[in-house]
C-alpha cells in the first residue's frame with residue numbers, strides 16, 4: 288500500500304453527496320472516541336490529516352480520503368455517544384446504514400474496538416449486522432499501549448469470545464506506538480484488488 292499521496296476528498300452529510308462509485312473503499316467504524324481517526328492517521332503515516340479529539344463525537348458525516356488513485360478511506364462518525372440529540376442519532380444511523388448497505392464499491396468495514404473494555408452490545412450488533420448483510424469486515428482491537436502484554440492477551444480473548452471473532456482474523460493496534468500497523472496493512476490488502 289502506497290500512502291505517499293493521500294488527500295482529503297470531501298465530507299458527506301447526505302446520500303446524494305456520495306462520490307460516484309469508482310475506487311474500492313475501506314470504511315472505519317466504531318464507538319465514539321474509540322480511536323477511528325487516530326488509527327487512520329497512523330495507517331497513512333500523517334499526524335493530523337484526519338481530525339482527532341479527546342471529546343467524543345468529533346467526526347460528523349462520512350469523511351472521504353483518497354489514496355493515490357488506488358482506493359478511498361472513509362472515516363465514519365462514531366456511535367454510542369449518549370450526549371448526541373436523538374434526532375441527530377437517527378439521521379446518522381440512517382445515513383451510515385444506507386451507505387454500508389448500498390455501496391457497491393465498499394470492500395471492507397474496519398470495526399474498531401477498545402481493547403480495555405468488555406464486548407459492548409453496539410459493537411456486537413454492528414458485527415452481526417455486517418455478517419447478515421454479507422459485508423466483509425475486519426475487527427481491530429485498539430489502544431493496546433494502555434495495557435500490559437498479559438492483560439492484552441486476556442482482554443483480546445474475552446472480546447473474541449464476546450463477538451464471535453477468530454484470533455487470526457483480527458488485529459491488535461496502537462495509534463500511539465504504531466504497533467500492529469504492518470498487520471493491519473497486510474489484512475487490508477486482502478480486501479483490495481492486487
Ligand SMILES: Nc1nc2c(ncn2[C@@H]2O[C@H](COP(=O)(O)OP(=O)(O)OP(=O)(O)O)[C@@H](O)[C@H]2O)c(=O)[nH]1
Pocket residue numbers: 317318319320321322323324325326338339340341342343344345346347364365366429430431432433460461462463464
Ligand atoms: N493511548 C492511546 N490513545 C489513543 C489511541 N487511539 C486514539 N487515542 C486517543 O483517543 C481519543 C479519541 O481519538 P479519535 O481518533 O478522535 O477517536 P474517534 O473514534 O475518531 O472519535 P469520534 O470521531 O469522536 O467518534 C484521542 O484523545 C486520541 O488521542 C491509542 O491507540 N492509544
Ligand SMILES: [Mg+2]
Pocket residue numbers: 323324325338339345346362
Ligand atoms: Mg473521529
